[in-house]
Amino acid sequence: MTSSKPVLAISAIAPIVLLIIMIAFLLGPASSFLQFGVVLPEVSIEKIEFIENEIQATVRNTGPIDVDVVLADVNDRIQPAAIEPDISLKRFETALVRIPFDWNEGQPYEIGVTISDGTRFAKGIDAAFPALEPNVDLFVFLGMIGFLIGVVPIMIGLLWYPFIKKLGKNTFNFFLAFTMGLLVFLGIDAVIEASEISENHLSSIFNGELLIATVVILSFLALYGIGKQLTKKIEFSKLSQGLAISLMIAIGIGFHNLGEGLAVGAAIALGEVALSTFLIVGFATHNTTEGLAIAAPLTKSKAKIFKMIGLGLIAGVPAIFGCWVGGFSFSPLFTLIFLAIGAGAIFQVVLSIFQYMKEKSDILSNTSLFAGVSAGLIVMYLTSVII
Amino acid sequence: MQSTIQSTKMFYILIGIVAVSSLYFVVPGVIVAEESPRTFLTHTGLVIQTTGDVIDPIGYDGEALDFDPDKFMKEFDYGEVTVLDDGTILREYYITARDDQIMEVSPGVFYNVWTFNDSVPGPTIRATEGDLVRIHFTNEGSKPHSLHFHGIHKAEMDGVFESIGTGGQFTYEFYAEPVGLHLYHCHVHPVEEHINHGLYGAYIVDPKEPREPADEFVFVLNGFDTDFDGENNFYAANTIPFYYQHHPIEINANQNIRAYVVNILEFDAVNNFHLHGTLFHHYPAGTDTVPSGYNDMLTMSQGDRQILEFNYKYPGLYMFHAHNTEFSEKGWVSSFLVKENTGNFDTQVEYDDII
Structure with missing residues (x-):
């Protein structure tokens, strides 16, 4: 390293300065030269x-x-x-x-x-529907919806914990793989839902599809980093790796449920929910599997009941906030971003579970992996049909 | 360890960038100003209170638009008159076509109009049966244009097969016949485009024996497809939507009123005319002296003309509009303000003055 600091600084700044000059030239003296085609307002x-x-x-x-x-x-x-x-x-x-x-x-x-x-x-x-008045009743109503689609089903799902705990190693791996299947489905579902919002509510100037891809990847990378940090910390603490994975799953699902809550809240506020009862039943059934996903990695460690409830709340409560925000002021952009963050987080969690399974089992049974993932996907598909 | 911490920092920076860049999309939506609301009366009679602007096809700034329907409806071009040796009256008219003008066709809406004598519709050409009509046509537009007159004339004066190019001139000459209310328009292909942009006008041939004195008006029923989707965005009597609704046309009760109604609407197969508070006698194309009906409804196809004669028994405000409510709610709605008859007949056309 012989070059001095000023030289280094100049070499860093020079391209930026040149770029600014170029942009100024294009917008200024060259703008008339570059005017071709018809500029259409939108x-x-x-x-x-x-x-x-x-x-x-x-x-x-x-x-x-x-x-x-x-x-x-x-x-x-x-x-x-x-x-x-x-x-x-x-x-x-x-x-x-x-x-x-x-x-x-x-x-x-x-x-x-x-x-x-x-x-x-x-x-x-499609159908005019009176906008909801922002009052206490609506606040309670939206909170209840969020609670019903987010918190309650996850808590119900967590009740599978004692059952999974009694299972043998292969069956346990099956359930971990099952969780992976659930999560992969959830991730794809979130991306599709985000694309629908992009198509129906977001103007093309936001490049919705590219925004989804960008946020999914960023969220995946960010959580990958956080996850690495978390596992580092675990080495010094008494936290089990299983708990760490469950926490990661809960956070990932939490983001997902925030996006889902925003979408449901908005659908209620915009009067697009013609069959809201069916929709809520569907979401609740669907989300029960999320509880199972959180419970599965915990079974190899001694998990205390309040910790499990805590994880359930991390995953479920964002749905309540989502319903409030979506119901009171719907922003298609934020809904899309949160759904994409959820998708990225979920894909990262799938990777974590896979690595965890590889570490814990000397020989990873292909049968339980494939069977589990397939079963997870199918169960999610079937519960999604109800919506 | 060092590298892990750095990479964590990088992630936070990334998340920071994402958060800040998303704000970019949201911040312009924030409304800052908080003024006391102002009250506006709208063209439908609704009262609106707002801190912002009112968007309504009434010009709130009070500035006149580029076209004055009040002037147009009572303005007739009789031409420059010369009496020829054989006693025939020669009327010479000068019409220039342009296609580069932008006109405010409704308050706030600016549209590229193609014009005869800087006006949409073009001037109302008026002559008496048997007069020799000579029209000096100049095309100052960037496209070829022509003048096609309805009526009886030689084929080479029909303005269809000979389009006049940019900078070109042509003199159309024919005798004014038959008596009636006719039409002229550009007949260059695609005609629909040339008409939608405004190249048309009314042509009246008065009978040698003048019609009964009356208060006379010209109503050219037209429209504009401003976004080129093959459907009219605006409809009107005399170009400006809703104009006569908030500038009622003042007439007297118990006075003969004669309306020259020309339908030149594009895209919609049928237009119509409905008069409130009285009925009219109507003369299709104005060619007959006997009215073909006594009605308050007229159905008109493209290019149809009708002369209407009526009077009001009672003073008051009366609407006339397209009974097709789509047209009326997009501008083709007008009104007469009928006043008590004071016995002052100033507004009548004095035929003696014309020649």
Whole structure:
């Protein structure tokens, strides 16, 4: 290392400076030269809410240029409306379009806005449903839903603990593999759900699919690092490796349930849950298997009951928060991010379990591994059909 | 050990980057201003209170749009008049086509209109039966255009097979016949595009024996497909949506009213006209002296014209609009404000002044 520190600093900064100069050149002197093609404006309607005698649409400028929103319509019929804070929307800026309208519950509506060049953008709603009033009742209701889909099923799943504990080594491996199957399914499920949100609620400018991929990988890497740290610490503490794995699973499932809670809360708030009872029954059944996933790695160690309850809460309680946040202010972006974090976390947990199994069993039985993973996937599929 | 700690730091940095970059998407959505709400009366009569802006097809800033429907409805171009040796009256008109103008077709909505004499619709050409009509046409547009007049004329004056290129000129000449309410428009392919952009106007041939004196108006029923999806975004009588609804046309009770109604709407096969509070006698294409009906509804296909004659018995505010409510709720809704008849007939057309 002969080069001095200033030289090192310059070599680090120089490319950045050059890049800034290039961007300044492209945006400044070269901008007219680079103007080819037609720049098309784009406006996305992100959210439509039905309140008393009024329809409210949240619109966002998702195009490359600033726009003015100059007209609103309901079912392609021009309606006078208010727009707050004002008609001009810079890139990414949002505004609230408030259309006084005596709407009918359960009827489909299409809400449109027209910008100053005469282009109209619209979004349809399958059935108008009164927006929920943010009050204590709704808070309790959403909390109850989160509790029912998150905490209760996981606690029920944890009750399998004494049964799994009595099993022989091969059967135990089967159950660990079963857990892997459950988790792989859950991870894929989360990615699909995130893609659906990206498709239905997120404008294309966010590159939803790429955002999912980015967050899944980042979350996987982050938890991989945290997991490594955790196993390091375990060497010095009395914590068992089984407990560490269970904790990792619980955290991963916790993120997943946060995303799921956001989605369910939003579905309730947007009135998209026509068969909410069925949906909740489905989620509850589905999530019982999550309890099993947490319980399985614990069986080789002496786990105290309160620790298990603690793990169950780590995994389940985020669903309650998810329901609250999703129900009171739905953000498709955050829901997508949390679902993707959950997916990444879950894939990392699958890897941890696999490594744990390889360490603990001298000869890893292929039969119990394959049988377990397959059974896990099938059980998850079957419980998902109920939703 | 050192490397593990560093790698952990890296993960925190990564998570930090993710958190900060996600804020980038969210922050512009935060609304800062908190003012006291202002109250607006909208075109449907609804009252809106808001701290923001009102979006409604009424111009709240009070500035006139690029086109004045009040002026257009009573403006007739009689041409430059010369009496020829044989006693024939020659009327010369000058029409220039352009296709580069941007017009505010509804408050806040700017659209590339193609115009005759900088106006959509073009000027209302008016002559008397038997007059020699000479139209000096100049194309200042970037595309070929033409003038196709309905009526009786020679094939080479039909403006269909000879389109006039950029900078080109052409003189159309024909005798004004038959009596009636006709139409002219650009007939260059694709005609739908040239009409949707605004290249059309009304053409009236008065009978030699003048019609009964009346308060006269021209209503060209048109529309604009501003986003090019093959459906009209706006409908109107005389271009500006909702204009006559919040600028009612003042007329007198018990006075003859004559409306020249031309339907040049594209994309929709049928347009219609419904008058409130009274009924009208109507003359299809204005070619007959006997009305073909007494009604308050007219159904008109593309290019159809009707002359309506009516009067109001009672003063008050009366609507006239498309009974197709889609059209009326997208702008084709107007109103007459009928006042007590003061016996002052200023507004009547004085035929003696024309020649």
